[in-house]
Amino acid sequence: MAGAAGGALAAAVSAAGGVGMIGVPAAPAEDWIQSQASYVSELETPWGVGFMGWALEENLKPLEAFLEYGPSLVTISFGDVTRGAALAHEAGVLTAMQIGNAEDLERAMADDIDIIIARGAEGGGHGRNEVGTLPLLQLACSQHQKPVIAAGGIGTAHGIAAALAGGADAAWVGTRFLSTTEATGHANLKAAVRESGMDDTIYTRAFDIAQQLPWEPQYGGRALSNDFSRRYAADLDSLQATDELREKMKQARAEADVSLAPVYAGQAVEFVREEQSAAAVMEELRSFRRILAETAQRFA
Numbered sequence: 001m002a003g004a005a006g007g008a009l010a011a012a013v014s015a016a017g018g019v020g021m022i023g024v025p026a027a028p029a030e031d032w033i034q035s036q037a038s039y040v041s042e043l044e045t046p047w048g049v050g051f052m053g054w055a056l057e058e059n060l061k062p063l064e065a066f067l068e069y070g071p072s073l074v075t076i077s078f079g080d081v082t083r084g085a086a087l088a089h090e091a092g093v094l095t096a097m098q099i100g101n102a103e104d105l106e107r108a109m110a111d112d113i114d115i116i117i118a119r120g121a122e123g124g125g126h127g128r129n130e131v132g133t134l135p136l137l138q139l140a141c142s143q144h145q146k147p148v149i150a151a152g153g154i155g156t157a158h159g160i161a162a163a164l165a166g167g168a169d170a171a172w173v174g175t176r177f178l179s180t181t182e183a184t185g186h187a188n189l190k191a192a193v194r195e196s197g198m199d200d201t202i203y204t205r206a207f208d209i210a211q212q213l214p215w216e217p218q219y220g221g222r223a224l225s226n227d228f229s230r231r232y233a234a235d236l237d238s239l240q241a242t243d244e245l246r247e248k249m250k251q252a253r254a255e256a257d258v259s260l261a262p263v264y265a266g267q268a269v270e271f272v273r274e275e276q277s278a279a280a281v282m283e284e285l286r287s288f289r290r291i292l293a294e295t296a297q298r299f300a
């Protein structure tokens, strides 16, 4: 989760038994890479790093830099993954790709991708808005060749249990960690996340258009709905991508004005109610094992 999951969150998740991921922004500074990597490079448990495909197409250096620190997993999503995946494989690192429809799945079946992340439209941040997590998971599992991770809308132990019972090998959880103490992000954003429920999100390209970001149109983003997205999400044609608006949006982000700036979050925002440590969230999520065991007993 670029902007939310830096090295501190990734390290805390990995230390608690997960595979913590650093979300890399489109054009990270060298010293940002160094400082985030310093949280994870000495870990004895696996950690990973996630990139946007379209950003790597332009510049592979951030991936090269992170590979120096020994990640166990590199995810590349949204755009052409070919060069990035080749580089990760050269370094002997596992690759994963988020898929959002059948065409993405076909691409992810090529040899350069090891793990498929079935990421449904309920998820926070950028991605496709075509298929929900459950139908996508069933599609991804039908290939029977590569491990599948379920993503999108999973925020509780019951959600993880459902994904695993549905055939996933693991669950990929983003939004649930947005208000952890280790997550980066202004206090206003974390508070907005805690105050929102599952029907307070909106999927839109309005924020990308306003900021003049080069996201391809099939990848909008799911964010908390606010004054700006309520005005434009259903009426993108009336949104003028002026320099003035771009500056206003930049300022709103700097000031964490959540009525204008995007707060990316998925429908699992419902389950974020307090500021917790990542370890406390992991502890809660771990009870998926008990839920699965009880379910198995019920149907034995």
Ligand SMILES: Cc1cc2nc3c(=O)[nH]c(=O)nc-3n(C[C@H](O)[C@H](O)[C@H](O)COP(=O)(O)O)c2cc1C
Residues within 6 Å of the ligand: 001, 002, 003, 004, 023, 024, 025, 050, 051, 052, 075, 077, 098, 119, 122, 123, 124, 125, 126, 127, 151, 152, 153, 154, 172, 173, 174, 175, 176, 264, 265, 266, 267, 268
């Ligand atoms: C704030 C935020 C930022 C995100 N940034 C990225 C990103 O930079 N790269 C990426 O591949 N996915 C990104 N995602 C998507 C996540 O990888 C994942 O698909 C999503 O969080 C899963 O759904 P969930 O939010 O319902 O748990 C982001 C998600 C959020 C909430």
